[in-house]
Amino acid sequence: MPPKSKKSSTLALLAKTPTGITGLDEITGGGLPAGRPSLICGDAGCGKTLLSLEFIIRGAMEFGEPGVFVAFEEKAEELAINVASLGFDLPKMQKDKLIRIDHVQIDRNEIEETGEYDLSGLFIRLDHAINAIGAKRVVLDTIENLFSGLNNQGILRAELRRLFGWLKGKGVTAIITGERGDGGLTRQGLEEYVSDCVILLDHRVTNQISTRLLRIVKYRGSLHGTNEYPFLIDEEGISVLPVTSLLLESEVSSQRVSSGIPALDKMLGGKGFFRGSSILVSGTAGTGKTSVAAFFANESCLRKEKCIYFAFEESPQQIIRNMKSIGGDLKTHIDNGLLEMHASRPTLYGLEMHLVAIHKKIKKFKPKTVILDPITNLVTVGSVSEVKSMLIRLIDFLQAEQITVLFTALSLNTNVSEQTDEGVSSLVDAWLQVRDIESNGERNRGLYIMKSRGMKHSNQVREFVITDEGLDLVDVYLGTDGVLIGSAREAQQLTEATGQALRTHAVGQKDIEIQRKRKVLEAKIASLHEEFDSMQDLLNKSYIEEELRKEIMEKNREQMIKNRLSKNADHGKSK
Amino acid sequence: MAKASKTEKKEYKWELRLYVAGNTPKSVTALNNLKKYCEQHLKGEYSIEVIDLLVQPQLAEGDQILAIPTLVRKFPEPIRKIIGDLSNEEKVLVGLNIRPVK
Structure with a gap:
């Protein structure tokens, strides 16, 4: 359920009073219903008083709305000490007329009931307190104490109903706290009277670790988160857990x-x-x-x-x-x-x-x-x-x-x-x-x-x-043997390196051999050349010899001819 | 509301204060009952102060008044409170310690 109500409608929506409590306003979609009483119930020690007191204090400090705290349980001084640890100066705020704390004490020992009565005294006190500081917020903590002080339940119930009606009439935003009872949300069934907004506080211990939880049981006229939300009390007061982004709408970055x-x-x-x-x-x-x-x-x-x-x-x-x-x-x-x-x-x-x-x-x-x-x-x-x-x-x-x-x-x-x-x-x-x-x-x-x-x-x-x-x-090394890692990978890499070296070596050998072969071949070619040359020489030689012989023979013949001619002539003369 | 006590200075054995809110039937009944019992049992020894919270609302806090009408026995100590229209005489007398519990 979305925690935030959309303000698109022009219809008059339920006005809300922000509590100023971290997270709570988000769950309730803006706060408690303005001008109406809300009920906060829970077991002892689960933070009812603190929550309601923080509502008053934050209202006075952050929203300029003075508040009246009617304490049925604790005295004003005790409350002041309790919240001093959270950094709130209650006596000063009381002096500044931002907050008024009214301690209502009911001592059964001093009270005797005879006949008809009503709680006008309480109304008058409340009215006086509200008027004195112009309060917009009221807390009644814990009103159920009335039931332990007074016997006539019929009167009490009628008066409570009148009280809540009266509070609505005054237009103040009120919180009523109540102890959780067996079977019901509160011991005295206060939820019957306060029906606009009911918040349940719980304190659970599982595995020796305590968890405080808050749940909005009902909230008339408003959307609200329905889950149990963990909350915690620390040095800055109450924080209800961040319930951000129920909608998955956050921006994304592509960076x-x-x-x-x-x-x-x-x-x-x-x-x-x-x-x-x-x-x-x-x-x-x-x-x-x-x-x-x-x-x-x-x-x-x-x-x-x-x-x-x-x-x-x-x-x-x-x-x-x-x-x-x-x-x-x-x-x-x-x-x-x-x-x-x-x-x-x-x-x-x-x-x-x-x-x-x-x-x-x-x-x-x-x-x-x-x-x-x-x-x-x-x-x-x-x-x-x-x-x-x-x-x-x-x-x-x-x-x-x-x-x-x-x-x-x-x-x-x-x-x-x-x-x-x-x-x-x-x-x-x-x-x-x-x-x-x-x-x-x-x-x-x-x-x-x-x-x-x-x-x-x-x-x-x-x-x-x-x-x-x-x-x-x-x-990783992906080889025939599958994926190899660690020293197996290193071993494999070493083996590979060895293989590489061996191959390089082998290649070197082959090269040399080829070189040699080439040399041999070249030598052979050279010798063939020589052979050819010598053949050629031989051929030339016989050819030249032939020529020479021919020439010489020619010469010889001519010589012989010459010789004969001259001999003949000589011979002939002499003769 | 007028004060029903006689002169302020006189010390009475019983000092009673009745808180009311306007002139409601319950308040009137309570005051009448109270006067009757006092006249019967404490004649001359008591003073009754009636406080109308509609006129003096700031007084409600002092005596821790919640219910109306409330009768407070300021003196003798300890303070006792009786709420209601005081219609039960026995309870009022016991409550005010005028008559011991039988």
Whole structure:
């Protein structure tokens, strides 16, 4: 049911008087019905008096509406002391005529009843008090005390009915408190008379941890939240739990923020998470969830964005020391005022107190990033469904404020569980799982992105390594033997390197051989050339010889001819 | 409302104060009953002060008045209150400690 009534209608809506109590005005859609009495009932010690007193005090301080507090139980001085611890100066406000406290004492021992009477005395006192300061708000705490002081129930009931009618006539917004009774909301059935707005307070203790709850039983003429809302009383008074965003209407950002681990950003489409998204890092013990969280915080601070780290397991000093060993310097960020660390054991207080504490610190520090490490321990103070509802409210609140949140969660079993123990995996936008992978006698970490809404992300398992310089993700070795990690991966890589060397060597050998072959071939070619040349020479030689012979023979013949001729001539002469 | 006591200074053994709100039948009955009992049992030893809260509403707080009419025995101590129209004589006398419980 939406807590806020839309003001689109032109019809006269029920006027409301804001209480000024954190959260209550949101649940009631603006406050209590103006000019009408409302009933607040609950067991002893559940905060009725404080709630109604805060209504008066805040009315006087914040809304300029003076109020009358008619106390049937406590004296004005006692009330003043009770609220002094909340920082309210009751005597001063009484002096300033903003508040008037009227203590009505009913002592059965001094009162004797005979015959007919009415409660005009009370009316007159109330009327006088209202007129004296011009009150707009009235509290009657606890009017049921009348029943213990006076015997004639018939008269009392008739007078109460008249009183509530009279209060309506006066136009004051009134709160009547009543003790819770068996079977009914109040012991004396006051709810019969006050029917416009009934708020029930409860105080429950489960597993030794107390939880205060508030529920609007009815509210005529107005929409209102119908659930039981946890509330708490602290040094600033009552805060009903932030019930933001029942409508899922928060704005979304498409801006991306780095996770602090470059390789992880690469797996997330190269840019990291969406701003204002919720991230869950789950894994078994010792898988490095806190390291992932711390690096995310570190990265946020490096971007000069404020970050709050809520640690439920380790002390801030411990985390700082541990992160230093893997290259994360959180101390500097703390000194620079960018990082705040809050450590508390989950059992310190109940869930809703945690939520409010977180809420308040976030409101105060205004961070861009919030880390909860781990949420698993919260289960020790509440049931799984309570933790889930708390986380839903927290995520809603953070999303409305555009704050990125990272939870870590411990999964108890080593197999890949589809659901974390808190059942929040469906709520978050991105879910990383860090897992132990055990093989070959060693454990290694594997990181998966189980989901990441609205972005392309890697479906591969990466080996998650923590080094002195920080966190890194290494591609796992995918070979014929399947996925190899850790030393198996390194061994495989070594084997590969050896093979590579051997191959290189072999290739070298072959090259040399080819070189040689070439040399041989070239030598052969050279010798053939020589052979050819010598053949050619031989051929030429015979040819030239032939020529020479021919020439010589020619010469010889000519010589011979010449010789013969001359011989003949000589011979002939001499003869 | 006029004060029914005699002079202020005189010390009476019984100082009674009756709170009423206007001239309602209940108030009138109560006052008449009270006067009757006092005349019968405390003649000359009592003073009755009638306070109309419609006129002096601020006085209601002092004596912790809720119901109307209320009779307050201011003296002798301790303070006793009797509410109602005082129609039951026995109860009034016991309540005011004029007559011990039988």
